[in-house]
Amino acid sequence: MVSASNVVKFFGKKKVVQDVSIRIEKGKITSLIGPNGAGKSTLLSIVSRLITSDEGEVKIDELDIAKCRGNELAKKISILKQANHMTLKLTVRELVSFGRFPYSQGKLTAEDERYVDEAISYMQLADLEDSYLDELSGGQKQRAFLAMVIAQDTEYILLDEPLNNLDMKHAVQMMKVLRRLVDELGKTVVIVIHDINFASCYSDNIIAMKNGRVVREGTVHDIIKPCVLKEIYDMDINIEDINENKICVYYA
Amino acid sequence: MKHKVILTVLGICAVALIAIYMTIASGGNWDYILPRRGMKVLAMVITASTIGISTIIFQTMTNNRILTPSIMGMDSLYMLLQTALIFIVGSGSALIMNRNLNFVVSVVLMMVFALLLYKLLFRKEGANLFFLLLLGLIFGTFFSSISTFMQVLIDPNEFLMIQDRMFASFNNVSSDLVWVALACIALTVIWVWKDLKYLDVLSLGRDQAVNLGVDYERVVRKLFLVTAVFVAISTALVGPILFLGLLVANVTYEVMKTYRHTYLMAASALIGIIAVVGGQLLVERVFSFTTTLSVIVNFIGGVYFLYLLLRERS
Numbered sequence: 169m170v171s172a173s174n175v176v177k178f179f180g181k182k183k184v185v186q187d188v189s190i191r192i193e194k195g196k197i198t199s200l201i202g203p204n205g206a207g208k209s210t211l212l213s214i215v216s217r218l219i220t221s222d223e224g225e226v227k228i229d230e231l232d233i234a235k236c237r238g239n240e241l242a243k244k245i246s247i248l249k250q251a252n253h254m255t256l257k258l259t260v261r262e263l264v265s266f267g268r269f270p271y272s273q274g275k276l277t278a279e280d281e282r283y284v285d286e287a288i289s290y291m292q293l294a295d296l297e298d299s300y301l302d303e304l305s306g307g308q309k310q311r312a313f314l315a316m317v318i319a320q321d322t323e324y325i326l327l328d329e330p331l332n333n334l335d336m337k338h339a340v341q342m343m344k345v346l347r348r349l350v351d352e353l354g355k356t357v358v359i360v361i362h363d364i365n366f367a368s369c370y371s372d373n374i375i376a377m378k379n380g381r382v383v384r385e386g387t388v389h390d391i392i393k394p395c396v397l398k399e400i401y402d403m404d405i406n407i408e409d410i411n412e413n414k415i416c417v418y419y420a
Numbered sequence: 421m422k423h424k425v426i427l428t429v430l431g432i433c434a435v436a437l438i439a440i441y442m443t444i445a446s447g448g449n450w451d452y453i454l455p456r457r458g459m460k461v462l463a464m465v466i467t468a469s470t471i472g473i474s475t476i477i478f479q480t481m482t483n484n485r486i487l488t489p490s491i492m493g494m495d496s497l498y499m500l501l502q503t504a505l506i507f508i509v510g511s512g513s514a515l516i517m518n519r520n521l522n523f524v525v526s527v528v529l530m531m532v533f534a535l536l537l538y539k540l541l542f543r544k545e546g547a548n549l550f551f552l553l554l555l556g557l558i559f560g561t562f563f564s565s566i567s568t569f570m571q572v573l574i575d576p577n578e579f580l581m582i583q584d585r586m587f588a589s590f591n592n593v594s595s596d597l598v599w600v601a602l603a604c605i606a607l608t609v610i611w612v613w614k615d616l617k618y619l620d621v622l623s624l625g626r627d628q629a630v631n632l633g634v635d636y637e638r639v640v641r642k643l644f645l646v647t648a649v650f651v652a653i654s655t656a657l658v659g660p661i662l663f664l665g666l667l668v669a670n671v672t673y674e675v676m677k678t679y680r681h682t683y684l685m686a687a688s689a690l691i692g693i694i695a696v697v698g699g700q701l702l703v704e705r706v707f708s709f710t711t712t713l714s715v716i717v718n719f720i721g722g723v724y725f726l727y728l729l730l731r732e733r734s
Contacts, residue, residue: 218627242633249627255483256623256679266624270633274617320632 169194170215170245170324170356175224177210184210185221186380192324192373197350197357199367201391202377203401208360209250209328211377215358216247216326228324242270245324246317250332254301260312261297264288267319287319291345307338314345325349327359331366339363343370368392369413376400392416423683426675430690437697438465444705461697463593466601467654467661468668468696472688474650475665476672477643480623480681482541485670487552489534489651490662493559497533498655500563501526502585507570511581519594526656534648542640587712588661590700601653612646615639619681661696663714667721668692674728695720 170192177185185207192198200208213219215226217233226233228245246267264287268280276284288297291311301309310330317325330346331339347370349355361367367374367388374391376384384396391397392414397405405418442457475488505515505522514521541552571579618639621629630636655662672688699716703709707716 216631218630237633238630238635239633242631247627247631254624255485257677258679262679266621266628266632269621274620 170226170228170358172211172215172226173224175211175214175221175226177207177214177219177221179210184380185214188224188377188380188382190375190382190385192356192358194323194356195350195354196372197346197359197370198373198375199371200358200360200375200377201362201364201367201400202383205379206377207380208377212247212326212328212358212360213249216245217241218247218249239270242320242322244322245326246320246322247326248313248317248328248330250329258301259298260293260301260304260315261288263301263312264293264297264315264319267316267321270320283319283321287315290318291315306333307335307341310334310338310342311345314342318349322355324356324358327357329360329362331361331363339366346370364392364397364416368416388414423676423678423680427683427686427690430675430687430694434690434693434697437694437701441697441701444701459595459598460590460593460700462602463590463598463658464696464700465693466598466605467588467658468664468692469689470605470650470654471662471665472668472672472692473685474647475669476681476684476688477619478647478665479669480619481640481643481647482552483623483625485673486666487556488662488665488669489647490665491553491560492537492556493563494530494533494651494655495660495662496560496563496567497530498526498660499582499586500567501529503567503570503582506578506581507574511578516581519597520600523597523600523656527652530652530655531648534644534651538641538644538648541644542637585659587714588659589712590658593658597657601657604649604653608646608649612642615642616681616685619643620679623679623681661714664692664695664717667717667724668695671724 171190173189175185175188176183184205188207188211190211200212202208210219214221215233217226217238220234228236228241231241231244233241261284264284265276265280267287268276268283272280288294291314293308293311293315296304296308296312301312304312310333314327314330325346327346330342334342343366346357346359350357350372359371371388373387374385375382376391376396378400383400384391392407394405394407397403397407397416401418403418405416408415408417438461441461442454446453478489479485479487502516505513505525509515511517515525516522540555571582574582618629618634621632621634622636622639622643624632626636651662668688668691671691672684675691676683676687678684695717696713699713699720702716703711703713
């Protein structure tokens with residue numbers, strides 16, 4: 169289980185994360201939602217130790233991330249940020265192989281190669297494994313990065329807006345893959361996501377943030393309600409039941 | 421496989437150039453020529469490979485292919501130091517005349533400046549490349565303006581001393597210093613050896629490096645110190661020659677086309693050696709010392725960059 173307690177982060181004088189405590193359930197997809205500037209991405213970066221918090225602590229399976237060795241954590245938790253612009257000229261396979269670095273420190277063993285093969289076929293990238301990343305479309309590139317995270321074989325996978333710049337088809341594919349990672353491989357996935365309908369259809373739990381604080385957390389059924397969403401987004405949102413999914417209608 | 425072939429070809433070129441340099445126009449006076457030229461070759465190999473490797477490491481850490489220690493103003497700092505010493509204490513002082521003392525002072529001062537740079541470069545998450553470039557230009561211009569100011573004020577005879585230091589020269593490198601430099605570099609390499617494997621991951625950027633379990637702050641601090649030692653020692657040994665870094669690093673990326681630093685660093689050392697020994701051969705045998713190494717390397721480098729630009733456009 170991942171837990172953060174009393175986390176505070178300042179950017180300059182502005183408190184972007186204010187005294188946040190969350191617990192992330194194992195074997196579930198947890199979505200972090202909320203308006204722009206709510207501190208979702210910052211919180212995700214703190215949990216994944218990309219930035220350090222000013223106060224509070226984060227524990228992953230009872231390991232304090234401030235004290236644990238980086239290499240040990242890299243076998244437990246991985247993060248994929250939204251901006252993955254890459255100056256290097258890498259093939260898909262080379263990128264995915266980087267995912268094995270925590271285990272092999274750069275010298276791939278036969279077992280590492282097997283993980284890389286599996287990750288590539290899991291993301292259906294076998295045809296593209298020798299293509300260069302800059303030749304791929306946005307959706308393919310996103311899949312390649314996710315394959316790298318899968319090769320890293322961590323129990324916890326954190327993704328910052330994984331649907332950014334993806335069209336509908338690829339967005340649905342991406343969410344289905346995340347669902348499979350949880351259901352088939354038993355991973356724990358945390359995503360920062362803006363599209364609340366994707367959050368509603370695919371996640372188990374939702375944590376809603378606003379102005380640097382957690383305003384609500386609970387299961388999808390607890391959160392996807394007009395009164396709760398009104399509190400989070402300050403707008404009236406109708407919710408329709410379509411094919412057993414709760415769909416939020418807020419376009420007009 | 422392909423990379424090993426290229427490395428072998430580069431290695432053969434480097435060795436061939438060194439062999440030519442050692443034996444050309446010897447006049448049969450081997451006992452005199454071999455030790456003298458050997459020492460020069462050793463100095464050239466040390467400077468060329470440290471400059472090549474340190475530039476590659478520096479560019480990987482800052483995730484760009486434009487910034488080099490030279491662009492950040494290290495060369496100009498060296499010139500400022502030499503000018504200031506002559507301006508303040510005079511050319512007769514031990515700080516100038518005693519080459520060993522001058523070496524130590526130069527190395528220490530350049531290390532201090534490098535560490536200040538480090539603070540600036542890694543002060544906060546995601547420092548802006550253009551800001552750093554501008555900063556480097558300002559440092560460089562600032563240092564050379566102060567140097568020029570002092571140079572016009574001093575006695576013309578003293579100015580000759582400075583002029584002697586303005587250009588990198590392998591002609592009168594003291595052999596004591598070559599051994600000291602070699603020892604320092606060897607110690608540095610041993611110290612950093614285990615952390616070199618992180619370079620490939622560092623080239624993915626900070627976030628990915630942290631994600632893959634690299635202790636980023638520690639590794640970057642250590643690698644930065646290594647570049648600082650390399651840059652300071654090579655400059656203090658032969659004079660300002662860091663312009664070579666940008667050329668060597670970019671030719672290396674062009675030739676090797678890989679992200680693997682084992683190959684990149686080996687290739688950059690060899691390309692550096694080819695450039696310096698080849699350039700020095702031209703200076704000594706074709707131009708009979710009427711020009712300097714920096715002029716030749718910059719000329720060839722400039723032509724090569726033009727060729728790259730034209731090829732990109734077509």
